Amino acid sequence: MEKGKRQVVVSGLQFACTDDVPTNLATAERLVRAAHGKGADIILIQELFEGYYFCQAQREDFFQRAKPYKDHPTIQRMQALAKELGVVIPVSFFEEANNAHFNSVAVIDADGTDLGLYRKSHIPDGPGYQEKFYFNPGDTGFKVFQTKFAKIGVAICWDQWFPEAARAMVLQGAEILFYPTAIGSEPQDEGLDSCDHWKRVMQGHAGANVDQLGKLLQLLMTKRKLFLLHSLILIKSNPREVAGECFVIDGLIYTRCF
Numbered sequence: 006m007e008k009g010k011r012q013v014v015v016s017g018l019q020f021a022c023t024d025d026v027p028t029n030l031a032t033a034e035r036l037v038r039a040a041h042g043k044g045a046d047i048i049l050i051q052e053l054f055e056g057y058y059f060c061q062a063q064r065e066d067f068f069q070r071a072k073p074y075k076d077h078p079t080i081q082r083m084q085a086l087a088k089e090l091g092v093v094i095p096v097s098f099f100e101e102a103n104n105a106h107f108n109s110v111a112v113i114d115a116d117g118t119d120l121g122l123y124r125k126s127h128i129p130d131g132p133g134y135q136e137k138f139y140f141n142p143g144d145t146g147f148k149v150f151q152t153k154f155a156k157i158g159v160a161i162c163w164d165q166w167f168p169e170a171a172r173a174m175v176l177q178g179a180e181i182l183f184y185p186t187a188i189g190s191e192p193q194d195e196g197l198d199s200c201d202h203w204k205r206v207m208q209g210h211a212g213a214n215v216d217q218l219g220k221l222l223q224l225l226m227t228k229r230k231l232f233l234l235h236s237l238i239l240i241k242s243n244p245r246e247v248a249g250e251c252f253v254i255d256g257l258i259y260t261r262c263f
Contacts, residue, residue: 088117
């Protein structure tokens with residue numbers, strides 16, 4: 006590695022969730038440890054990994070899945086894990102905040118410190134994505150987080166369709182953008198494959214946000230077909246270049262060094 010250059014290894018994890026939180030947390034921890042074993046510094050777990058993607062239907066009882074940000078047991082568990090391994094972990098969760106509910110991510114630094122919260126801004130509403138029934142639009146604004154390894158921006162799933170999200174984070178100095186995502190195929194139509202569309206939009210973010218000094222912008226997205234097919238797309242700043250793309254049945258651990 007050249008003098009003055011940093012080396013950062015990022016990893017994306019994906020797995021088929023059950024509807025049992027302890028089982029999913031155990032799977033997430035196992036894969037985080039495996040990614041650490043492959044040298045990962047920043048490890049991204051998929052969106053809402055505590056359970057199934059429940060937003061396919063409108064059910065009042067699903068609000069019981071939400072918990073407050075403060076003293077959230079999953080965040081605390083990932084804080085302990087991040088500190089033990091010395092890795093950064095963005096943690097997706099269903100947040101209860103008084104009478105509001107959010108699709109949120111807490112960013113955990115390599116010493117276990119909770120660096121803060123991002124709440125999903127763009128909320129989809131349609132067949133298979135009944136998210137407006139569950140989530141208020143986020144009120145945090147787009148944010149970046151100075152971690153041990155890099156300054157990162159974290160948005161969530163549907164945010165990636167909107168160029169202002171990536172732009173706002175890059176203008177704040179983000180070097181890597183992460184988009185944890187819970188959906189791969191369309192839940193209302195398994196014959197509809199939106200993967201290429203997702204990929205082109207992500208490439209557009211990368212191509213549009215290279216600064217005048219030629220700094221590379223990296224984007225990492227986990228994207229899974231419900232419970233079965235998993236994929237990860239990693240794109241560098243050259244909009245014609247896809248640095249990595251994987252499709253596996255379960256338990257994906259993809260790492261990339263920059």
